[in-house]
Amino acid sequence: xxxxxxxxxxxxxxxxxxxxxxxxxxxxxxxxxxxxxxxxxxxxxxxxxxxxxxxxxxxxxxxxxxxxxxxxxxxxxxxxxxxxxxxxxxxxxxxxxxxxxxxxxxxxxxxxxxxxxxxxxxxxxxxxxxxxxxxxxxxxxxxxxxxxxxxxxxxxxxxxx
Numbered sequence: 001x002x003x004x005x006x007x008x009x010x011x012x013x014x015x016x017x018x019x020x021x022x023x024x025x026x027x028x029x030x031x032x033x034x035x036x037x038x039x040x041x042x043x044x045x046x047x048x049x050x051x052x053x054x055x056x057x058x059x060x061x062x063x064x065x066x067x068x069x070x071x072x073x074x075x076x077x078x079x080x081x082x083x084x085x086x087x088x089x090x091x092x093x094x095x096x097x098x099x100x101x102x103x104x105x106x107x108x109x110x111x112x113x114x115x116x117x118x119x120x121x122x123x124x125x126x127x128x129x130x131x132x133x134x135x136x137x138x139x140x141x142x143x144x145x146x147x148x149x150x151x152x153x154x155x156x157x158x159x160x161x
Contacts, residue, residue, distance in 0.1 A: 006036045009038055010031070010032070021107060022086055027103060030082060037079035038082075048072060087100050
């Protein structure tokens with residue numbers, strides 16, 4: 001039941017700029033644990049909101065050991081612990097900060113490599129096109145207009161349209 005809520009929390013995190021590191025290898029499992037813990041706390045909170053009174057929050061369910069409020073505090077505490085481990089709270093420790101920096105560095109390097117590979121592919125495509133279709137380019141290597149290419153094909157005449 002809570003997995004659909006956890007997936008929604010995960011989608012929200014993915015859509016938040018600056019939190020890309022949460023889906024890197026060393027954070028992925030902890031991020032999912034946070035999503036699940038937060039989803040469970042959210043569901044208990046919603047259940048408590050539907051209760052008739054604050055007194056109902058304090059009573060343990062039939063056969064239950066803990067009250068809804070105790071359950072909510074436990075689940076909220078667990079979600080808070082996971083949030084701290086993945087850097088979602090303001091005051092995080094040096095170890096978490098170092099993990100975040102390492103993950104963000106990896107992301108940046110990966111994006112640079114992708115950009116470099118894309119530029120290299122584009123350069124190779126252009127070089128191939130220049131070699132395979134030399135009439136498409138002028139002496140400086142710029143792509144010629146269709147009209148200029150048609151003039152060359154027709155022997156310097158315009159098509160007259």
